Amino acid sequence: xxxxxxxxxxxxxxxxxxxxxxxxxxxxxxxxxxxxxxxxxxxxxxxxxxxxxxxxxxxxxxxxxxxxxxxxxxxxxxxxxxxxxxxxxxxxxxxxxxxxxxxxxxxxxxxxxxxxxxxxxxxxxxxxxxxxxxxxxxxxxxxxxxxxxxxxxxxxxxxxxxxxxxxxxxxxxxxxxxxxxxxxxxxxxxxxxxxxxxxxxxxxxxxxxxxxx
Numbered sequence: 001x002x003x004x005x006x007x008x009x010x011x012x013x014x015x016x017x018x019x020x021x022x023x024x025x026x027x028x029x030x031x032x033x034x035x036x037x038x039x040x041x042x043x044x045x046x047x048x049x050x051x052x053x054x055x056x057x058x059x060x061x062x063x064x065x066x067x068x069x070x071x072x073x074x075x076x077x078x079x080x081x082x083x084x085x086x087x088x089x090x091x092x093x094x095x096x097x098x099x100x101x102x103x104x105x106x107x108x109x110x111x112x113x114x115x116x117x118x119x120x121x122x123x124x125x126x127x128x129x130x131x132x133x134x135x136x137x138x139x140x141x142x143x144x145x146x147x148x149x150x151x152x153x154x155x156x157x158x159x160x161x162x163x164x165x166x167x168x169x170x171x172x173x174x175x176x177x178x179x180x181x182x183x184x185x186x187x188x189x190x191x192x193x194x195x196x197x198x199x200x201x202x203x204x205x206x207x208x209x210x211x212x213x
Contacts, residue, residue: 001123001132007032010089030122031092037128040092098124
C-alpha cells in the first residue's frame with residue numbers, strides 16, 4: 001500500500017479535490033474527518049455517475065461562443081454556480097469498500113477482481129483510521145518487482161524472459177513434478193497397454209479353467 005496518502009475533507013470544495021486528482025493522475029481520494037477517520041472516498045467514477053465532473057475552462061469557452069437569451073444565461077449561470085459551490089461530501093461515496101493493513105495480497109486482488117469499478121481501496125485499522133491506500137497500480141508494481149522487472153522494455157527481451165522462466169521452474173523443483181504433454185501421453189498409452197494385457201491374460205486364464213472343468 002501507499003502510506004503517504006493525500007486526502008481531502010468532506011468540506012473541501014469539489015473543484016479543489018478534482019484538481020488534486022487530475023494534477024497527480026489519481027484514480028480517487030480518501031475523505032477523512034479531523035480525527036483522520038475515513039468517512040468516504042471520491043473517485044472519477046463518482047464524478048461521472050453523479051454528473052458533476054465538468055472541465056470549466058472548456059465549458060466557459062463554449063458558452064462564450066453560443067448565443068444565449070437572457071433567460072438561458074441565467075439558467076446556465078445558476079448551474080455553473082451550483083458546480084462551484086459543491087463540496088466533496090456532496091459527491092463522495094460515503095460507504096466505500098475498505099481493507100485491513102493485515103489482509104493478504106490475495107484478498108486485495110480478489111476485491112479488485114470482484115469490484116471492477118473500485119479503485120483505489122482505502123486501508124483502515126480497527127478504529128477506521130486511514131493508514132494507507134491501495135490501488136491496482138500498487139499490485140502491478142509489487143508483482144513487477146517480484147519478477148525483477150524495472151521497466152516494460154525488459155519483457156520484450158527474449159533472453160530476459162527465458163531466464164525468468166528457468167528461474168521459476170528451478171524453484172519448483174522438489175515441490176512439484178512437472179510433466180510434459182508428450183510424456184503424459186506416453187505413460188497413458190503404456191498404462192492402457194498394461195490394462196489390456198492384464199485383461200487378456202485374465203480372460204485366457206478363465207477360459208483355461210473352464211476348459212479343464
